[in-house]
Amino acid sequence: CSKDFLDRQPLDAITDVSFWETEEQLKLAVNGCYAYLKGKSETLQDSYVDLERCGDNIIYPPLSDYLSISTGVFDYNLPSINNEWVKQYAAIRRCNHFLQNYEKAKGVKPDLLSRYAAEVRFLRAHYYSFLIMLFGDVPLITKTLNIGDPEIMATQTPKAEVLNFVLQELEAAAPSLPPTYTAVDSGRITRGAALGWKAKVALFFQKWDVAEAAAKAVMNLGIYSLYSNGNTSTSYKELFTYKGKITNAANKETILARPYLANVSEHNLSRESWVPDQVSRFSITKSLVDAYLCSDGKPIDKSALYSESTYAAIFQNRDPRMIQTVLSPGTAWEGKDDGDQDSNPNAIFNLPKWDADKKGTVTGTGYYNLKYVEPTAVGVYNKDANDIHLLRYAEVLLTYAEARMEQGTLTQTDLDDTINKLRTRVGMVQMKITELNAWGMDLRTEIRRERRIELALEGHRYFDILRWKQGSLLAEDVKGIKKSLVPAYNQVYIATIPTDAQGYLIINSGRKFVEPKNYLWPVPLPQKDLNPNLIQPDGWK
Amino acid sequence: SSFGQRMTLERKSITLQRIFKEIRKQTGYDVLLSTNRIGINSTIDVSFSNAALDEVMEKVIQGRGLTYTIEDKTILIKQNASLMDKLMFVFNAIDVRGRITDDNGKALPGASVHVKGTKTTAVANNNGEFFLKGIEDNAVLSVSYLGFITNEIRVDRQTVINIVLKEDQTGLNEVVVVGFGTQKKSNLTGSVSTISARDLVGRPITSVSSGLQGLLPGLTAVGQSGMPGASGAMLRIRGLTSLNNSEPFILVDGIPQDLNSINPEDIESVSLLKDAASTSIYGTRAANGVILITTKSGSLNQKISISYNGYYGIQKPTALPKMLGSAAYMELLNEAQSNSGIPPSFTQSQIETARNGSDPNYFANTNWFNEIYKNNAPQQNHAVSFTGGSSDLKYYMSYGRQDQQGLAVGDQFGTVRNNARIRLNAAKILDILDIDANLGYIDRDVNQSSAATSQNGGVFYTGLTISPLSPVKFTNGLWGYGGGSSNPVAIATDGGFDLAKTQQFTGSIAATLHLMKDLELQAQYGLDMHNQNRNIFSRRIDYLYPETGAIWYTSNPNNTLDERQYINKIQTFAAQVNYRLNLNAHHLKALAGTQLEWRRNDYWRAVKTNFLSDNVPVLNLGTANPTNYGDAFQYALRGYFGRINYDFADKYLFEANLRYDGTSTYAPESRYGLFPSASAGWRFTQENFIKNSIALAWLSEGKIRMSYGLLGNQYNADASGYGEYYPYIPSIISVSTMPIGNVLTQGFAQTVLANTALEWEKVRMFNIAVDLALFKNRLTFTAEWYNRETRDIQLKVAQPAVIGVSVSDQNAGSVSNKGWELNLGWNDQIKEFRYGFSAQLSDVKNKVISLGGVAPTIANNIRLVGYPINAYYGYKTAGLAQAADFTKDEVTGKLSPNFPIFPVDAGKVAPGDLKFVDLDGDGIISADKDRTVIGDPFPHYTYSFRGNLGFKQFDFSFFLQGVGKANGYISGPAIHPFYADAAFPQEMHLDHWTPDNTTAWYPRLLFKDTRNTTRQLAEYWLQDASYLRLKNIQLGYTIPNKWISKWRVDQFRIFFSADNLFTSTNFFSAYDPETIVPGEASGDKISNGGFYPQVKTIIFGINLRLK
Known part of the structure; x- marks a missing residue:
């Protein structure tokens, strides 16, 4: 037989040598680098929105890696921690592989070539930013590694150095990225995304001036505005439905998202929220509910408008974003039977359900979420195509305000250009520095409150708690509504739930947050096993 | 003398x-x-x-x-012999002719007729006929044939003598099939076990691999599933050779083929090649041992014989979990929730509702395992064959049909297999050419529920994960639902199907050219073409509220057809030259040849959703979301081989083999490997001092043999992605990514590193054995010991994750397998009472010797130097903690444990929790310092005992099979209730720890407890998976010939047979002990209960032969 009988090639792969030649190949390799954007998933490393569970805005009491992190009861062998590390380095490797080879391609228009490179440089910086926000010092790898390369066994690069790299890469990528794309490319990285993410990362690491400048640069692009349908009572929540998808031209607010697509790429967020025969996975805490101002701009402990006389009263006279985030009495829902006395389905929600008779969605705290729920996707498993918003213009505005405030340069004009635009969209009274002073309210607290309220349930809260060094919030008991608000016929279902001195249900206790240990995740055990040169952060040694 | x-x-x-x-x-x-x-x-x-x-x-x-x-x-x-006498002799001389046949009248060409006391010998021709000219009229003829008992006949002046030889049941004179040839069993120097057709007869085996269980010493077969059409038992010859592929190499009539699609009725013999001497001629395919299947062929000069073998019977599961009813479940759930500080879900009045059945829609009391399973399911098998031959052509034609229905309701499970085979042998064309044409066709449908039958889903797993509170049907007659898991009965019935239709054609044609008396050329081309069309049609199921009829939940909202086509083509070609030389007592056999194998697989898949009809699943009727996929791979192998056998007087036996093998899988410079072996044997009973010794008259046969050799292990059977068939080529493949611009985008990336230096795994194997036959061959005994070491194992050496990509294998690490096998047989006949027994016992100790100097990857099934491959790795335990193990704080009343715990569990450990052993003595339990090897999943001391008795027309046989030692581990909802919403208690969980039941088996109940305390892999959860099983029992009656021969019936036997009728084990009552799967290279094989159960089968059948 012929001499080349054994000279065969794979039939389903292109060799690394023959790849990297055409524009189309480059595009496909860029696309491969998008695969690791966080979105919605039950696995921590793949989800951005579920990271909200690590904070104090929502709770799903049964134990999970999310709850372990949020309660501080976890060790360096928690699988999700290793998964996060592994995933980010897989993503980074893919980007490095592209950046090492893309220049080999021939006949690609120079601006397209640099755009591709900039998309990938953004993505690599984006992936690194999660590593430094969560782990602090991490190995900085900027080329593809092979078995035996010394970098594999190297120790961590200091966080500051990796941060510098991230900020520089974002800065360098921005000019080569287009401000907008045509419809077929919508969802790709834009210049605004590079600048906006830079602002976010700089804010996390208290580089206020960098954050301010980057946020301002996004504002100056002049292409972003807050999403509105003209109706103050629905615009905000609509952004988190199918109408707010990044491919919808009317949405000029979303800067970076993990897009989903019906029947092709779907998740289960809406069903997890309102699953009509189990406990909601996103029960909103008393802590978040109490954070909403009253409609007069005052907090509940200062405002005369606040009443807790009935369940419905809690939702009245509040920041209008509250009832667009938290399910309130009188709202249509798909959770079937609510907490009323009969066990028939209710098209309109009125009372929280505690009875596990499988006839409606049970609450963990007395509250349910509304934001991000696409009612049509509740009835079926994993059929939700809502985009997960990773960065939207509202956050850029909040970042700008906070960066200015931290530098002591925040003016009423700044507030009017940022926070008050958010309030205008929903018909909330404006934030006035003078009023805050008059009412004895702290500006920093209010800026932070505004961020918590505006961005609630989107996955940002845990990161904000970490950077504000408010870990003690995570050590507090998680509470729900006042036990006395539960009608007598439902008391039997909550009889064993303890209450605090004021009569609020204690949903979760025994939490801890060790300072400074818990501000960073430990080096995951498998990585430490494989590379003893990795050093545990303070508190984890 | x-x-x-x-x-x-x-x-x-x-x-x-x-x-x-x-x-x-x-x-x-x-x-x-x-x-x-x-x-x-x-x-x-x-x-x-x-x-x-x-x-x-x-x-x-x-x-x-x-x-x-x-x-x-x-x-x-x-x-x-005086002159007168010599004259008288001529005067008395006569010519004798006759025919030599076996019991069945089949001619025995080549049988020899020796006139005793003379040098005169005749050999039977192709028709079994012999002719002796001029022998004394009262001479004694000694008639012998390999594999048959030698017969002596006095001529007594007869001129026509037909001689019938009886088959030698001891098998000592048998000819066994070995690689690229045959060998007299008595002259074997390698380690070969064989069985013949009669070992498989009358058993309701659904696949050949499960039928081989317990029959061949050194072969471990673990039944994996009783599902109709399941891939049969997992076969391992002498343990786990490699960390990768440990599958034996299986050839059917010389062609590599899947064992399980063969019709068991077509099998003439099975040879199991175990040591390097017998396998090294297959070079790089042989490291895990070789199984050679030979199919039946006809006989020359034999009238047609038609046989029908058939049976009909029923299957039942061997063991099923016993789930608790609703009220007990609710009480235990409340208890678990209270223990976990979470409010209990159910009120007393709700529990009462479940107990009294007053709300059958929401508080039903369903025993799901009773609902999912039918009481029994039918199985039938029919096989017809025609065999015979003329003077120069023999034929064997067969048709077989197997029909096995599944045990699940809804009738989605089932398989139908049709086998047809024609084997034609033309002899001595132009006096020098033999042709062997062998054509097989297999048509196989395997159907299951579209919800699959996997570890983590599907009808059977859901039985464990659905609440007893959900009804099968609501009171309005529609499918019941209760949140959480979908209704498995609804899915089994209406959820759609997964039908795989396979058409497989296997063909080979071989020619043997007899160039000279002792020199022949042989060539064989083989083709295995198997195409599979798999249709997975998932139907939408709406669960409606019983009161309003509104949709509560929809599983699979868009009915979907997923159609897949697999095209597999394997071709082989082998050519060899055989030479034989007999010089007095020197016997030499030699062969040399080459072999090629090349394979190509193609695959495509198309999916559409939203079908207009639930009843016509064809892609054209799908209206939405068309997607398609395609893939292909190929490889080629080329080898050269040679063998020399030499013996002196059938007494001193030698054999040497050499194979030189190349593959397309490795880089050109590391593509080829050389694999030699040598063996020797000494039949000491051929020595005169033993032969002629009165004291040793009881010793009929004795042989000592030894072998040593080198084998290679093939990479590609381990390939998880097709690109991996070329580990030396860095490849870029399609990867999934996110949608961009409202369309699903495609991405490309490198997902595995390449390794140009990768080469064969190398196996060295030493074997020593003794074969004995005693008391006129009635008692046979074989003992073997071997040491097999695999080096340069292809191993993914775990790398820190910063490398960012899956690493390719490297040649690192070695594994040793030391084992022994004992085989004892007894066969005798006392007048009309025939009986026989055989017993086998074997064990292999597997040990990782090296991991190439890298740290082991810590996992539940660990590979650790000094321990068996995939040993269970976990915590040692010291039983359940009792109140006395805690110190009570006098002020707060809080209990603090007096034993080491995980620091993160502080404050959450209470009486009734498992106590772990602090191995390093640092006062705390930690994942990195307190885990150790706690068990070995590979079955040890596998044994079997078979017996058969026959008296007149009755025959009876039994077959006991078992495992002496094995650790079983079941995880997930199969053993732990309440760790997730969908984990329900079983009867065995009633015995859980409470302050009133401190000696319980199960720890205190907790709800969704993911602390380190309970469900970690720990010694406590390993179970004794040893067992003894009545694998088969059979009773037959053969109707006396005199009653039926007038209807041309040659044999008519009726029989009753049962497989897996009885099992004795200490394993969880809920599961079959074979459920544990020896740790394997790929995937987490620790079972969580999501499988089709093993079955017991009871059948009634007939064997009919017409002439």
């Missing part, structure tokens, strides 16, 4: 006849008379004291004009 034979006899006036009897009694030698001129009643006086036999014989013939010869324990006395 007769130097060893001595006798003592002192007697006056003793007849010659009496002396001859005495000779027989004292020496075992028969005396035969070829002349009647000796007066056997004449008397002489004798006085021998320990006299040599020659001395005795001289005395006997003294002065009688006689002479004698001694040959093969026979003393032949004849007349002195």
Whole structure:
């Protein structure tokens, strides 16, 4: 037989040598680098929105890696921690592989070539930013590694150095990225995304001036505005439905998202929220509910408008974003039977359900979420195509305000250009520095409150708690509504739930947050096993 | 001669006849008379004291004009050949002709007829006919044929003598199939076990692999599933060779093929090649042992024989979990939630509702396992074959049909297999050419529920994960639902199907050219073409609220057809030259050849959703979301091989093999490997000092043999992605990514690193064995010991995650397997009572010797130097904590444990939790310092005991099979209730720890507890998975021929047979002990209960043969 009988090639792969030649190949390799954007998933490393569970805005009491992190009861062998590390380095490797080879391609228009490179440089910086926000010092790898390369066994690069790299890469990528794309490319990285993410990362690491400048640069692009349908009572929540998808031209607010697509790429967020025969996975805490101002701009402990006389009263006279985030009495829902006395389905929600008779969605705290729920996707498993918003213009505005405030340069004009635009969209009274002073309210607290309220349930809260060094919030008991608000016929279902001195249900206790240990995740055990040169952060040694 | 034979006899006036009897009694030698001129009643006086036999014989013939010869324990006395005698001889000479056949009238070409006391021998021709010219009219003929008991016949002036030979049941003279040839079993120097067709007869086996369980020493078969059409048992020959692929190499009539699509009725013999000497001729495919299947063929000059074998029977599961009813479940859930500080879900009145059944829609009490399973399911098998031959063509034609229905309701599970086979052998075309054409066709449908039958989903797993509170159907007759898991009965019934239709054609044509008497050329081309069309149609199921009819939940909202086409084509070509040389007692056989194998697989898949009809699943009727996929791979192998066998007088046996193998899988410079082996044997019973010894007269056969050799292990059977068939080529493949611009985008990326230096895994194997046959071959015994070491194992050396990509394998690490096998058999017949037993016992100790210097990857199934591959790795335990193990704080009343715990569990450990052992003594339990090897999942001391008894028309057999030692581990909802919403308690969980039941088996109940405390892999959860099983029992009755022969019926037997009827084990009552799967290279094989159960099968069948 012929001499080349054994000279065969794979039939389903292109060799690394023959790849990297055409524009189309480059595009496909860029696309491969998008695969690791966080979105919605039950696995921590793949989800951005579920990271909200690590904070104090929502709770799903049964134990999970999310709850372990949020309660501080976890060790360096928690699988999700290793998964996060592994995933980010897989993503980074893919980007490095592209950046090492893309220049080999021939006949690609120079601006397209640099755009591709900039998309990938953004993505690599984006992936690194999660590593430094969560782990602090991490190995900085900027080329593809092979078995035996010394970098594999190297120790961590200091966080500051990796941060510098991230900020520089974002800065360098921005000019080569287009401000907008045509419809077929919508969802790709834009210049605004590079600048906006830079602002976010700089804010996390208290580089206020960098954050301010980057946020301002996004504002100056002049292409972003807050999403509105003209109706103050629905615009905000609509952004988190199918109408707010990044491919919808009317949405000029979303800067970076993990897009989903019906029947092709779907998740289960809406069903997890309102699953009509189990406990909601996103029960909103008393802590978040109490954070909403009253409609007069005052907090509940200062405002005369606040009443807790009935369940419905809690939702009245509040920041209008509250009832667009938290399910309130009188709202249509798909959770079937609510907490009323009969066990028939209710098209309109009125009372929280505690009875596990499988006839409606049970609450963990007395509250349910509304934001991000696409009612049509509740009835079926994993059929939700809502985009997960990773960065939207509202956050850029909040970042700008906070960066200015931290530098002591925040003016009423700044507030009017940022926070008050958010309030205008929903018909909330404006934030006035003078009023805050008059009412004895702290500006920093209010800026932070505004961020918590505006961005609630989107996955940002845990990161904000970490950077504000408010870990003690995570050590507090998680509470729900006042036990006395539960009608007598439902008391039997909550009889064993303890209450605090004021009569609020204690949903979760025994939490801890060790300072400074818990501000960073430990080096995951498998990585430490494989590379003893990795050093545990303070508190984890 | 007769130097060893001595006798003592002192007697006056003793007849010659009496002396001859005495000779027989004292020496075992028969005396035969070829002349009647000796007066056997004449008397002489004798006085021998320990006299040599020659001395005795001289005395006997003294002065009688006689002479004698001694040959093969026979003393032949004849007349002195005086001239007169010689003339008389010619005068008395006659010609004798006849035919030699077996029991069934099948001709035995090549059988030899030897005239005793002479050098005259005739060999039967292709028709089994022989002709002897001019032999003495009262000569004695000795008729022998390999594999048959030698028969002696006195001519007695007959000129036509038809001789029937009985098959030798001891198998000592059998010819066994070995790689690229055959060998006399008695002359084997390698380690080969064989079985023949009769070992499989009358058993309701659904696949050949599960049928082999317990039959062949050294072969471990673990039944994986009783699902109709399941891939049969997992086979391992002498343990786990590699960390990767440990699958044996299986050839059917010389062609690599899947074992399980063969019709068991077509099998003539199975050879299991175990050591390097017998396998190295297959080079790089042989490291895990080789199984050679030979199919049946016809016989020359045989009238057609038609047989029908069929049975019908039922299957039942061997074991099923016993789930608790609703009220008990609710009470235990409340208890678990209270223990976890979470409010209990159910009120007392709700529990009462469940108990009294007053709300059958929301508080039902469903025993899901009763609902999912039918009481039994039918299984039937029919096989017809036609066999016969003319003088130059023999044929075998068969058709078989197997129909096995599944145990699940809804009738989605089931398989139908149709096998057809034609084998034609043309002999001596133009006097020198033999042709063997062998065509097989298999048509197989395997159907299951579209919800699959996997570890984590599907109808059976859901039985464990659905609440007993959900009804099968609501009171309005529609499918019941209760949140959480979908209704498995609804899915099994209405959820759609997953139908795989396979058409497989296997064909081979072989030619043997007899160039000279002892030189032949052989060539064989083989093709295995198997195409599979798989349709997965998932139907939408709406669960409606019983009151309003509104949709509560929809599983699979868009009915979906997923159609897949697999095209597999494997071609082989082999050519070899065989040479044979017999010079006196020197016997030499040699062969040399080349073999090619090349394979290509193609695959495509198309999916559409939203079908217009639930009943016509064809892609054209899908209206939305068309997607498609395609893939292909290929590889090629080329090898050269040679073998020399030499023996001196069938006494000193030698064999050497060499194989030089190349593959397309590795880089050109590391593509080829050389694999030699050598073996030797000594049949010490052929030595005269044993042969002629009276003291050792009980020893019929004895052989010591030894072998050593080198084998290679093939990479690509381990390939998880097709690109991996070329680990030396860095490849870029399609990867999934996110949608961009409202379309699903495609991405490309490198997902695995390349390794240009990768080469064969190398296996060295030493084997030593002894074979004995005692008491006229009635008792046979074989003992083997071997040491097999695999080096340069292809191993993914775990790398820190910063490398960011899956690493390719490297040649690192070695594993040793040391084992032994014992095999004992007894066969006898006392008048009409036939009986036999055989017993087997074997074990192999597997140990990782090296991991290439890298740290092991910590996992539940660990590979750790010094321990078995995939040993269970976890915590040692010290039982359940009791109140006395805690110190009570007098002020707060809080309990603090007096034993080490995980620091993160502080404050959450209470009486009833598992106590772990602090191995490093640092006062705390930690994942990195307190885990150790706690068990071995591989079955040890596998044994079997078979017996058969026959009396007149009745036959009875039984087959016990078992495992002496194994650790079983079941995880997930199969053993732990309440760790997730969908984990429900079983009857065994009633015995859980409470302050009132401190000696319980299960720890205190907790709800969704993911602390380190309970469900970690710990010694506590390993179970004794040893078992003894009545694998088969069979009773048959053969109707006497005289009643039926007038209808041309040759044999008519009816039988009753049962498989897996009875199992004795300490394993969880809920699961079959074979459920544990020995740790494997790929995937997490620790079972969580999501599988189709093993089945017991009871059948009634007939065997009918027409002539």
